Amino acid sequence: xxxxxxxxxxLIKTRGQQVxxxxxxISGHRSVSWYQQTxxxxxxxxxxxxxxxxRNKGNFPGRFSxxxxxxxxxxxxxxxxxxxxxxxxxxxxxxxxxxxxxxxxFGPGTRLLVL
Amino acid sequence: AQSVTQLDSQVPVFEEAPVELRCNYSSxxxxxxxxxxxxxxxxxxxxxxxxxxxTLVKGINGFEAEFNKSQTSFHLRKPxxxxxxxxxxxxxxxxxxxxxxxxxxxxGQGTILTVHP
Numbered sequence: 001x002x003x004x005x006x007x008x009x010x011l012i013k014t015r016g017q018q019v020x021x022x023x024x025x026i027s028g029h030r031s032v033s034w035y036q037q038t039x040x041x042x043x044x045x046x047x048x049x050x051x052x053x054x055r056n057k058g059n060f061p062g063r064f065s066x067x068x069x070x071x072x073x074x075x076x077x078x079x080x081x082x083x084x085x086x087x088x089x090x091x092x093x094x095x096x097x098x099x100x101x102x103x104x105x106f107g108p109g110t111r112l113l114v115l
Numbered sequence: 116a117q118s119v120t121q122l123d124s125q126v127p128v129f130e131e132a133p134v135e136l137r138c139n140y141s142s143x144x145x146x147x148x149x150x151x152x153x154x155x156x157x158x159x160x161x162x163x164x165x166x167x168x169x170t171l172v173k174g175i176n177g178f179e180a181e182f183n184k185s186q187t188s189f190h191l192r193k194p195x196x197x198x199x200x201x202x203x204x205x206x207x208x209x210x211x212x213x214x215x216x217x218x219x220x221x222x223g224q225g226t227i228l229t230v231h232p
Contacts, residue, residue: 001207004158013199031149031217032218033216033218033219033220035220040223041223042223042224043205043207043222043225044222045218045219045220045221047218047220048218048219050217050218055217055218056216056217056219090158090159092159092218092220094218096217096218102189103149103164104161104163104220106151106158106159106160106219108156108157108158109158109159110155114189
């Protein structure tokens with residue numbers, strides 16, 4: 001079975017621009033979570049989608065948004081980029097048919113650099 | 116709310132020596148516990164998990180962890196490490212409270228394990 005895939009793997013943007021990252025979950029997985037990883041703040045939860053609905057959201061500003069499609073693929077968007085948005089963005093998928101004990105499987109991440 | 120503390124930010128060890136990476140958590144509800152490993156420029160790979168049952172959990176690559184509810188700990192151990200175990204290790208928790216726990220893992224700050232020849 002193919003793992004979680006994320007595109008693009010690397011991205012360079014300038015302040016004020018917007019960016020869209022894509023995540024394809026493992027086949028059959030219906031939940032997709034997004035995380036931001038930075039050296040200073042570590043791994044932080046952004047949001048989670050299940051059946052095209054956002055079920056949970058972390059403490060990030062409204063510039064960070066996402067969506068999920070009917071095939072469970074997910075995108076996240078960051079508008080008006082700031083230097084502090086430079087990070088590794090990780091996507092994780094799980095079956096999610098039974099609450100939070102479902103194991104999350106992570107993709108390789110998208111490394112975003114904001115100049 | 117939950118929190119996870121990994122007590123050591125860096126652990127150097129010689130090849131074939133044993134290692135323990137420490138993790139403590141805080142939560143007002145029952146939790147599920149995970150250890151993930153991250154190799155340079157890669158995502159996170161699941162090493163092992165505790166959901167219920169036996170408190171000693173075995174994972175991949177010879178790692179094991181023990182859940183201690185009274186001490187709220189979930190330390191990771193390996194009896195003999197290899198050079199290839201050099202990586203960053205993350206302890207994580209999720210809870211079964213529903214609602215705000217959906218799809219959310221709370222991570223520790225990570226422990227960098229460096230195995231020296």
